[in-house]
Amino acid sequence: xxxxxxxxxxxxxxxxxxxxxxxxxxxxxxxxxxxxxxxxxxxxxxxxxxxxxxxxxxxxxxxxxxxxxxxxxxxxxxxxxxxxxxxxxxxxxxxxxxxxxxxxxxxxxxxxxxxxxxxxxxxxxxxxxxxxxxxxxxxxxxxxxxxxxxxxxxxxxxxxxxxxxxxxxxxxxxxxxxxxxxxxxxxxxxxxxxxxxxxxxxxxxxxxxxxxxxxxxxxxxxxxxxxxxxxxxxxxxxxxxxxxxxxxxxxxxxxxxxxxxxxxxxxxxxxxxxxxxxxxxxxxxxxxxxxxxxxxxx
Amino acid sequence: xxxxxxxxxxxxxxxxxxxxxxxxxxxxxxxxxxxxxxxxxxxxxxxxxxxxxxxxxxxxxxxxxxxxxxxxxxxxxxxxxxxxxxxxxxxxxxxxxxxxxxxxxxxxxxxxxxxxxxxxxxxxxxxxxxxxxxxxxxxxxxxxxxxxxxxxxxxxxxxxxxxxxxxxxxxxxxxxxxxxxxxxxxxxxxxxxxxxxxxxxxxxxxxxxxxxxxxxxxxxxxxxxxxxxxxxxxxxxxxxxxxxxxxxxxxxxxxxxxxxxxxxxxxxxxxxxxxxxxxxxxxxxxxxxxxxxxxxxxxxxxxxxxxxxxxxxxxxxxxxxxxxxxxxxxxxxxxxxxxxxxxxxxxx
Amino acid sequence: xxxxxxxxxxxxxxxxxxxxxxxxxxxxxxxxxxxxxxxxxxxxxxxxxxxxxxxxxxxxxxxxxxxxxxxxxxxxxxxxxxxxxxxxxxxxxxxxxxxxxxxxxxxxxxxxxxxxxxxxxxxxxxxxxxxxxxxxxxxxxxxxxxxxxxxxxxxxxxxxxxxxxxxxxxxxxxxxxxxxxxxxxxxxxxxxxxxxxxxxxxxxxxxxxxxxxxxxxxxxxxxxxxxxxxxxxxxxxxxxxxxxxxxxxxxxxxxxxxxxxxxxxxxxxxxxxxxxxxxxxxxxxxxxxxxxxxxxxxxxxxxxxxxxxxxxxxxxxxxxxxxxxxxxxxxxxxxxxxxxxxxxxxxxxx
Numbered sequence: 001x002x003x004x005x006x007x008x009x010x011x012x013x014x015x016x017x018x019x020x021x022x023x024x025x026x027x028x029x030x031x032x033x034x035x036x037x038x039x040x041x042x043x044x045x046x047x048x049x050x051x052x053x054x055x056x057x058x059x060x061x062x063x064x065x066x067x068x069x070x071x072x073x074x075x076x077x078x079x080x081x082x083x084x085x086x087x088x089x090x091x092x093x094x095x096x097x098x099x100x101x102x103x104x105x106x107x108x109x110x111x112x113x114x115x116x117x118x119x120x121x122x123x124x125x126x127x128x129x130x131x132x133x134x135x136x137x138x139x140x141x142x143x144x145x146x147x148x149x150x151x152x153x154x155x156x157x158x159x160x161x162x163x164x165x166x167x168x169x170x171x172x173x174x175x176x177x178x179x180x181x182x183x184x185x186x187x188x189x190x191x192x193x194x195x196x197x198x199x200x201x202x203x204x205x206x207x208x209x210x211x212x213x214x215x216x217x218x219x220x221x222x223x224x225x226x227x228x229x230x231x232x233x234x235x236x237x238x239x240x241x242x243x244x245x246x247x248x249x250x251x252x253x254x255x256x257x258x259x260x261x262x263x264x265x266x267x268x269x270x271x272x273x274x275x276x277x278x279x280x281x282x283x284x285x286x287x288x289x290x291x292x293x294x295x296x297x298x
Numbered sequence: 299x300x301x302x303x304x305x306x307x308x309x310x311x312x313x314x315x316x317x318x319x320x321x322x323x324x325x326x327x328x329x330x331x332x333x334x335x336x337x338x339x340x341x342x343x344x345x346x347x348x349x350x351x352x353x354x355x356x357x358x359x360x361x362x363x364x365x366x367x368x369x370x371x372x373x374x375x376x377x378x379x380x381x382x383x384x385x386x387x388x389x390x391x392x393x394x395x396x397x398x399x400x401x402x403x404x405x406x407x408x409x410x411x412x413x414x415x416x417x418x419x420x421x422x423x424x425x426x427x428x429x430x431x432x433x434x435x436x437x438x439x440x441x442x443x444x445x446x447x448x449x450x451x452x453x454x455x456x457x458x459x460x461x462x463x464x465x466x467x468x469x470x471x472x473x474x475x476x477x478x479x480x481x482x483x484x485x486x487x488x489x490x491x492x493x494x495x496x497x498x499x500x501x502x503x504x505x506x507x508x509x510x511x512x513x514x515x516x517x518x519x520x521x522x523x524x525x526x527x528x529x530x531x532x533x534x535x536x537x538x539x540x541x542x543x544x545x546x547x548x549x550x551x552x553x554x555x556x557x558x559x560x561x562x563x564x565x566x567x568x569x570x571x572x573x574x575x576x577x578x579x580x581x582x583x584x585x586x587x588x589x590x591x592x593x594x595x596x597x598x599x600x601x602x603x604x605x606x607x608x609x610x611x612x613x614x615x616x617x618x619x620x621x622x623x624x625x626x627x628x629x630x631x632x633x634x635x636x637x638x639x640x641x642x643x644x645x646x
Numbered sequence: 647x648x649x650x651x652x653x654x655x656x657x658x659x660x661x662x663x664x665x666x667x668x669x670x671x672x673x674x675x676x677x678x679x680x681x682x683x684x685x686x687x688x689x690x691x692x693x694x695x696x697x698x699x700x701x702x703x704x705x706x707x708x709x710x711x712x713x714x715x716x717x718x719x720x721x722x723x724x725x726x727x728x729x730x731x732x733x734x735x736x737x738x739x740x741x742x743x744x745x746x747x748x749x750x751x752x753x754x755x756x757x758x759x760x761x762x763x764x765x766x767x768x769x770x771x772x773x774x775x776x777x778x779x780x781x782x783x784x785x786x787x788x789x790x791x792x793x794x795x796x797x798x799x800x801x802x803x804x805x806x807x808x809x810x811x812x813x814x815x816x817x818x819x820x821x822x823x824x825x826x827x828x829x830x831x832x833x834x835x836x837x838x839x840x841x842x843x844x845x846x847x848x849x850x851x852x853x854x855x856x857x858x859x860x861x862x863x864x865x866x867x868x869x870x871x872x873x874x875x876x877x878x879x880x881x882x883x884x885x886x887x888x889x890x891x892x893x894x895x896x897x898x899x900x901x902x903x904x905x906x907x908x909x910x911x912x913x914x915x916x917x918x919x920x921x922x923x924x925x926x927x928x929x930x931x932x933x934x935x936x937x938x939x940x941x942x943x944x945x946x947x948x949x950x951x952x953x954x955x956x957x958x959x960x961x962x963x964x965x966x967x968x969x970x971x972x973x974x975x976x977x978x979x980x981x982x983x984x985x986x987x988x989x990x991x992x993x994x995x996x
Contacts, residue, residue, distance in 0.1 A: 361851065362821070468938055470938060471938070498705035498706050499705060499877060499918055499921050500917065500918065501705075502921075502923070503921040503932040503933065503934040503935070504934045504936075506923070507932050507934060525851065526851075526923070527851075527925060528922070528924055528925050529923045531923060531928065532927045532929060533929070551928070551929065565852060566851065566852060568855075569851045569854065569855035570851055570925060571854075571855075571858070571878065571880025571881050571884050572880055572884075572924075572925070573883045573922050573924070574883055574907060575883040575884075575886075575903045575907055576904065577883070583859060584852050584855075586806075587822055587853070588850075
């Protein structure tokens with residue numbers, strides 16, 4: 001009655017070819033292509049500002065004749081009260097806004113991941129203390145904190161702003177990283193890694209971190225979107241990056257008092273901010289969908 | 299030395315056992331209250347002792363909550379035992395720490411029950427199998443790839459599957475990957491923690507045969523944890539029955555299935571549905587439910603549900619020791635006499 | 647209050663002599679990505695008589711659970727029951743019944759016991775409330791009467807101290823007790839037909855024995871028909887009077903239980919019976935069915951089992967076999983029925 005034949009044990013075994021084609025890696029998902037492309041475009045525009053801009057963003061060629069001109073072919077976005085070309089300023093402003101956002105988000109991710117990982121691995125009292133501290137920090141309203149801390153300096157230097165934004169933006173990341181690592185720690189495949197004799201460092205880098213990448217990627221894009229908007233707001237209120245290097249918020253700040261007559265001073269940088277935030281949010285959402293856990297067959 | 303060990307020596311398994319467990323205990327503290335004080339303990343494993351010889355399969359059977367999975371994991375120190383000793387090839391592994399413990403892990407591996415949770419979804423199966431080779435410096439680079447391919451072939455999967463991810467495989471195939479991963483470091487002992495419970499009948503048969511063949515080819519010893527006694531009948535040399543954290547019966551396979559002595563074992567065997575509609579076997583139906591391991595009954599832990607005709611007050615007071623009642627056949631029951639089996643419990 | 651007094655006055659058209667349940671050409675389709683369709687259930691027909699116990703047996707992916715859900719029109723979307731399928735319960739066409747009337751049948755005349763009681767019971771309601779709810783939805787009973795009925799039912803399913811237990815929540819009960827609660831919920835209105843989807847798979851073997859005994863008792867007392875879905879042939883041998891074996895969305899064999907175990911005709915049934923581990927095995931090697939169940943998108947042409955079949959021959963690849971009667975109440979879907987001389991064991995491919 002045995003089903004052993006001339007080919008022996010192997011005849012019984014599951015040699016059928018796998019039905020599906022090799023599974024798509026997340027970065028090839030269709031839905032990601034457009035937002036990814038747009039984000040890259042955004043970055044390219046910022047980098048290529050010197051080529052794309054017709055004039056210098058800080059030059060004041062003719063402070064009498066060329067000031068406060070509405071948009072025209074010569075000046076696509078018009079000029080401001082110092083006769084600076086707004087189009088150039090918006091293009092160069094992209095650099096400032098994007099770099100402030102990316103750098104501060106990078107700091108936030110690093111801080112948050114370390115904090116969350118320590119809490120998750122330590123467990124027990126350490127974990128409890130860290131999490132309660134986090135709760136307290138989360139209770140402080142970020143905007144007010146930033147305003148308060150920026151008001152100490154008359155001119156907020158670039159680095160200071162980046163550090164401020166970074167150090168106030170890591171709380172959510174820490175929470176998520178901690179819970180993600182905690183849920184991993186109960187899985188059998190980590191027990192298997194331990195049983196195999198994998199040392200802890202390698203377990204962290206090779207077995208656990210790959211699970212964090214989706215969380216971090218989503219946080220990064222959504223965080224950048226949020227920070228662009230936040231920085232624009234701060235600068236608009238006068239607490240952010242100052243002249244001469246304009247960010248979008250600063251440009252809007254300059255046009256604040258004349259928003260009705262010289263609408264081009266606020267509308268164009270405002271639109272740019274809106275576009276950048278939308279693109280980054282879109283990317284974040286698409287990443288979140290792409291990294292959805294593989295369906296487990298029933 | 300326990301009477302168990304004396305008897306096993308006498309029975310001819312006189313070589314140094316591969317694995318010797320003595321009084322293994324694991325209590326999980328129960329915390330409650332504002333300050334999370336320890337108010338009690340779940341006695342998941344409560345004084346378990348046995349030996350496994352090289353190349354032998356000892357089956358550990360019991361129902362949910364009996365502590366068999368905890369025992370298996372405690373032996374590998376995936377869960378830290380509360381007390382007891384675990385001697386592997388003479389070395390008490392509970393005294394090992396750090397690097398020496400890590401190196402010892404090579405010799406004792408585990409196959410998990412849940413094929414869907416035991417593989418890291420972010421690693422290819424080839425990478426998962428290769429981990430053991432890398433961390434124990436057994437091979438790397440192209441040599442490692444060759445060994446992975448050989449292992450995949452040995453468990454019945456195509457070598458080119460090494461680049462695929464776990465979610466592309468069925469449950470049975472994932473179990474094979476788990477087995478390949480355990481074999482990669484060339485252990486001499488594998489804890490099989492319910493390896494086929496989650497699989498369909500036809501796939502289960504394939505995997506059981508695979509485990510048997512591998513054991514024969516490589517001389518592996520298994521601790522085969524299962525709740526399905528029929529599967530155990532195909533795998534085990536000896537069988538240990540657990541109930542509420544203790545071993546209540548331990549015997550060679552034939553003895554256990556032919557003449558189960560402990561009332562719980564009798565009930566367990568009679569409860570297994572027989573695939574024969576004409577069978578007239580009578581059933582022993584145990585009353586009630588297994589009690590909670592946080593609050594085990596006094597004396598013999600089985601006494602509240604026991605239907606033995608001679609059950610009396612002593613059963614509620616005295617904890618029966620695991621003693622040899624027939625050659626090689628150990629039972630923890632006050633009412634089973636030596637060398638004469640108890641009369642089977644009546645059906646209600 | 648007796649049950650008949652509690653039961654709502656919905657008349658049930660009695661169809662003299664006909665089967666209780668009549669399923670014809672049931673097809674259930676699920677979208678399979680890329681516009682393709684996977685038929686989890688591909689043309690199933692069977693009947694169940696009043697008071698009969700039928701077991702639906704098969705392995706994962708054969709479509710047995712989906713079949714059960716279709717009977718109550720509970721197929722989860724995006725799956726849908728395709729046109730051309732027919733399900734008649736006591737003469738009523740279930741597939742065209744308006745929702746209101748279907749709801750009055752569900753739980754009342756036809757009930758379902760699910761596999762995993764922890765997920766099928768509502769965690770925020772006491773078990774007594776959940777059973778009482780079934781009573782109140784279908785009858786005009788008052789809250790007090792419904793509660794009393796619930797407590798009574800809990801006692802009938804073997805739960806000690808039912809009055810106290812009824813106030814407890816699902817998470818406070820053990821697995822075996824939760825399954826008894828599910829059974830109480832399903833049987834409280836004494837339905838004519840109960841579908842049990844793997845009711846004991848998640849339970850320990852001694853608890854399973856208790857539950858199966860309970861089902862037998864209730865069956866004897868109420869005369870209900872039972873469709874028991876399982877993969878465990880031991881349970882089938884204990885409970886069924888008739889067995890339907892499914893593979894890849896189709897019925898491959900249907901027979902009275904003794905005939906199935908003694909005279910299995912389809913190679914898949916034969917393989918399944920041979921592959922079951924048995925208590926008396928004495929370390930024997932298990933017989934296996936080579937290969938694995940194909941996904942619905944990968945069904946081979948002709949007979950779906952042919953790639954794993956030890957007897958497959960050329961006709962099996964070109965022509966799909968039909969379900970053929972081979973004995974009283976014994977039907978098989980296999981070419982070998984008509985060409986028994988071709989029944990030669992050979993090694994299956996791959």
